[in-house]
Amino acid sequence: MIVGFTVNDEPVSVRVSHPGSLLDVLRDDLGLLGSKSACQQGECGSCSVILDGELVCSCLVMAADMEGSTVTSIEGVGAEGALHPVQEALHSAGAIQCGFCTPGFVVASVDLFERDPHPSPTEIREALAGNICRCTGYGAILRALEGLASGVDG
């Protein structure tokens, strides 16, 4: 079946012939490799995207259900020389190590800050509880986002 939807403001049309996920379509069919596959069961948030305004794990979304939907993936957030404030904050706080979880954290944080530009530390933690980072211990990520929320780095 052919499924049509919008990714990062671009209309796309994909032939879906397998019981694959949105993550498979993003990576394998559309060549959008920023979303990462790490657990394949919605536990780690490495494949986070914003689907019709909701933060989701793209590995849990059936590709065949995408008709008419709108997706923002990491490729739709910021650009070289024009980082999103969330990316700027993470960068200057040294919140990146291996970087495999980073796109997912960026998408989840962008989702949070677009809903509330000044989340409390507790709200930041709750919002990121679905994203696993194995390298940083989360400290630098929290410092970055708490700084952004309080306007220190924003």
Added chain:
Amino acid sequence: MTLDTIRRTAIPEGGIGQSPSRPDGVPKLLGEFEFVQDLKADGMLWAATVRSPHARARIISIDLAPALAMGGVHACLTADDVPGRATFGLEHPDQPVLAGDEINYWGEPVALVAAEDPRTAVRAASLVEVTYQPLPPVTDPEEADASDLVFRRIRIRRGDQAAQGPVVVEGRYELRMQDQAPLGTEAGLAIPDGQGGVDLYATSQWLHVDQEQVVASLGLRPEQVRSHPAGVGGAFGAREDVSLHIHLCMLALHTGRPVKMVYHRSESFTGHVHRHPARLWYRHQAEEDGRLVRVEAKLVLDGGAYASTTSAVLANASYFAVGPYRCGSVAVDGVGVRTNNPPSGAMRGFGAVQSCFGYESQMDRLAAALGMPPLELRRVNALVTGDRLPTTGQLIEIPLPTREVIDSLEAMPMPDEGLVSHHSLLPGGSGLTTEPVHVRRGVGYAVGIKNLGFSEGFDDYAQARVRLVDDGAIVETAAMEVGQGLVTVLAQIARTALGVSSVRVIHVDTSKIDSAGSTSASRQTQMSGGATLEAATRLRTRVLGHFGGDALDDEGVWNGEELVAPWQQVVEGEWAEAATFRHPPTIRPDEEGQGVAHADFAVAAHRAVVDVDVELGLVKVVRVDTAQDVGFALNPESIRGQIEGGILQGVGLAIMEELVIEEGVILNPTFTDYLLPTVLDAPEVEALLVEAGGSWGPFGAKGVGEPPAISSTAAVAAAIRDATGRQLDRVPIRPQDIAL
């Protein structure tokens, strides 16, 4: 070049002691950084692995015909197709590339499939018909010990073996199996070169040792295999052994096509080695004033089915079995056993974690028996420069600030007592299960020690090359960047030594440079950093000599106030210098375990504060503070990242991370069932960097990656004991250990 020399001259922007941003930070933030998982090649096939469903079995037959009959399948290979050495292994090549006659662990690779796309490959793998005769697996490590199924035994005897003290404490302790769980699973792409050779891009911690093992098992000449650096999503030891490397190269040469493979998470759990589970027995004897008189230990580490690095992990566990403490009478018997459990090998802390949980639990028991504050007992016994390691007898010549880390930790402020600010920070978290009335606070301490770099006589070296180019300088290295920040720190070192601020690190393949050694053992900053410093210093001296200058910077060569050679004139010539750095030599200790086994040591102390719901057995680690011996802080922000990340892995081992093994089978090989700490589990961390200098690392720096993961587990366990009054001799500590 010494630190004092450097400090007398200007350190350029982005030099040592600063925390410049990672050069790979922006690409990672934009999702543009290329990981192995993201690689593609024209005409690429996809591979899948057929794995044993039994922990121990005899292979009766393998029928590839149903898989080969599937459309889109290009190859099915078995042990018979391994062209060269049938086995591989980091220290001892005892592990079959593909199982031949027998299966020794659950998930052992039996056959390989290459097909047009990943789904076809997985489906074809499921069609390979393997007939097994299951056999009873050996899964009890003490039974294996009794049957002499052993990779290595270490016997240490030092001092008067009849020594006795008036205060005696004895205990048995257990650590279960922890997984490194890097976010990126094993992945690789092998591309045949059309002339019988192959280029490999794969997750790795040590390109040259991967390459050597591929060469041996493919029966090729070394120059026919090039192992290339590629983007790696974390490592923590899981990538020191080869996993899919030989498999991919076999398939690529067999099919003549590029072949890619990416392990599924559940496959990754069986596709790499894990932290050794351990059973420990300890007896400590002390004077009434707390001074240790005698320490005895028996350490049993489960190496699983194949050797991997069990020998070296056991060495660490044994040589650090007493911890960073003085003791004149020591008897340690360590054994690494062979079972049919999943193979164990490298994980951050590498043996030192296991014994630390034992000796620090003992120190708390001893402190309680003596009625002494736990840190006071540790201070009384602190091992310092000029002492001898209580196990091997090695004289400690490099600054070892054990007392300083203890004193610094003690001086750090304690968090406020009283209820946390939000229910999500209670032990039951957002589940709202915890009644505040059941919450008890506890505080625990632990101090740990570990060697830095490879030990026991291993010829440990790293090569780096520094080259001047049009826009500055580059550092070429085969050292793997796996997230730890080597790409930043090598540039900082080169900038400082050259005096030039524009420096990039270029990772190159095994044909372009000699080995940098392993990205493990907390060693790359010291080893590849040492090579970079030496190469850059020599290069600067040569350039200055050639142009008759006394200073080099981004503008060129200066003599006093005069620019004697602008940069573009300098780089008209070829300016490159390679250096191979070796740390001080070590030896394999004698039959009594005596000898200079180690090149360097680092210590760290941790204080954990926990809230425990004693009714439900739930734990919230509120805070972990630490003071760590770093020698010299080359990049304070990066060190803080290592400390926070390492502590959280230690917290994971203390309260949640356990691969549950039953009859050799991993019962929880998913992120749903193998629990990893999330941001809601992360404690606040305050870290104090103790800079005693004096190491042979660049500018006196020590490796910093492992110490955070060594005593943090023991500190959290101690804090939970303090909160609950329970002995808790096993980690991870489960709710039922606290509440039942």
